[in-house]
Amino acid sequence: MTQIGYTLSSEEHGPNELIEHAVRAEEVGFGFASISDHYHPWVSKQGHSPFVWSTLGGVAHATESLPVGVGVTCPIMRIHPAIVAQAAATAATMFDGEFFLGVGTGERLNEHVTGEHWPEHAIRLEMLEEAIEIMRTLWQGGQQSYYGDHFTVENARLYTLPEEPPDIIVSAYGERTAKAAAELGDGFWSVGPQDEVEIFDEAGGDGPRYSQMTVCYAEDEEEAIDTAYEWWPNSAIAGELNSQLPTPTHFEQACEMVSREDIAEGSIVTDPDPETHIDNIQQFVEAGYDHVYVHQVGPDQESFFDFYEREVLPEFQ
Template identity: 70%
Template sequence: MTNFGYTLSSEEFAPNDLVDYAREAEERGYDFVSISDHYHPWVSEQGHAPFVWSTLGGVATATEEIDVVVGVSCPIVRIHPAILAQATATTARMLGDRFVWGVGTGENLNEHILGDHWPPHRVRLEMLEEAVEVVRKLWDGGQTSHYGEHYTVENARLFTRPEETPPIAVSAYGERAATAAADFGDGFWCVGPQEEPLRAFEENGGEGPKFAQMTVCYAEDEDEAVETTYEQWPNSFVPGELASILPTPTHFEQASQAVSKEDVREADSVVTDPDPETHIESVQQFVDAGYDHVYVHQIGDDQESFFEFYENEVWPSFDFD
């Protein structure tokens, strides 16, 4: 069975708006919402980047049944894992078994702000595994000390702990990270219907929920959707490792200058065609690839048209209550 979700785009909306959209997603029958964890938006046009753990407090009180997942945090540089252990424990206590925490090796865009060195991916993956170990130790309770290669914790204890330990889904886009995700994760996270990393995760014994985000910009006129994407979400077209090393929104804006509107129109990474069949086929690609949690990100201010379009034209083709 596939669970369908909705993206709470922290880069595009103020915190109270995100809370309102979470409530609306629940009312419309979505299985889960996924919220991003950023210090900066990718480009200034997006306009926002509220502190996710404050926003989640609002989401927890505004909703009753919908699952809430963070997709994803980088718990290795900007915030020490001992602090994130407390943040996630509090969030899990508020949401109960509705909470899933997604983690990944992050982007320099968000993590460089304290002046720390931005390590290569291999080192960041080692740091991620140790960070998850620290968090789980603290979730378990009791006074905890940890003297590792990357992190030190002394005499820390969480007094407010989750009643149920939340799963930690690990983000991966390549075989090495997917293999690591299988080793220490409780689930898998990706963007796009990528089959190879998911296969590596499963072949190496990975289990748990498998999340993937589908990015769209729905408008009645495709030219409008292309224009909105071009202005507000050009970061989708920044290639390869560049996205993980650029340090500021200005750098992303500079890198995006090579992107044309025709690139946006022809790209597979963002659906701009208003034909329902195109959206249905795109969702089906995720399902066929093996993802059991598919969530959709609508670019731009017009979230209501997206909700109506998917409710009337797309979700009836799937097992969506």
């Protein structure tokens, strides 16, 4: 059965708001939540980027049994994989096993802040492979060391461990990363109904398949388009720019080429008709995803919660 989840958008909301949103998502019937891990928002208008691991502690205590995952973190630059392993083990313990870890090769926007060289994607994929190996090794318990081409771990032991290690869900764009996800991960992660899930399947991939659907619900579609254009114009930036631009200012400059018409005709669902939302979710299901999480753009989350509780979620329960 397809699970419908909710996006905790760290770029648009502060930590206390995100905790409140997680509680509401559980109350109205969402089956899980995904929380983004950013050092910067995409554009300054979005206004936030709280430290995800602190927010997760609050979410774990405020919710009853809502599964939550980081979607996605990059365990190869800004934070060493040994530290991500500790953070994820603690989160999984606090969520009593209802925690999953999405990982990917990252965006320069978030990872360049320590001043390290931003490698090309092939190198970052090698680094991700080592990072996953390190995390799984540390989750086995006991004192561990690791000497790789990219990372070193010396005499490290995680004393706080969950009963079972969290699933590692690997984000993939393109054939190469989709095949790597099948080899390295416990599942597959994407944004939008990408064709890579078929490559993941053909390469022997197993486990849950996550993808995000971005919407902007308002009673009036013109209002929804205006809100999406103001708060999430980066949705219309195509190609590799999303992983290469270093600051929100650069994204704002790129977004100067985005028009309101691009948003109206793009991938954000702005039609307030519930059948449009249901049909779009169904497209993800038909593409092979069993976990579809919905990102509501903009400040008004409560109207979205009410709308989905009444009109959309019952179709998938």
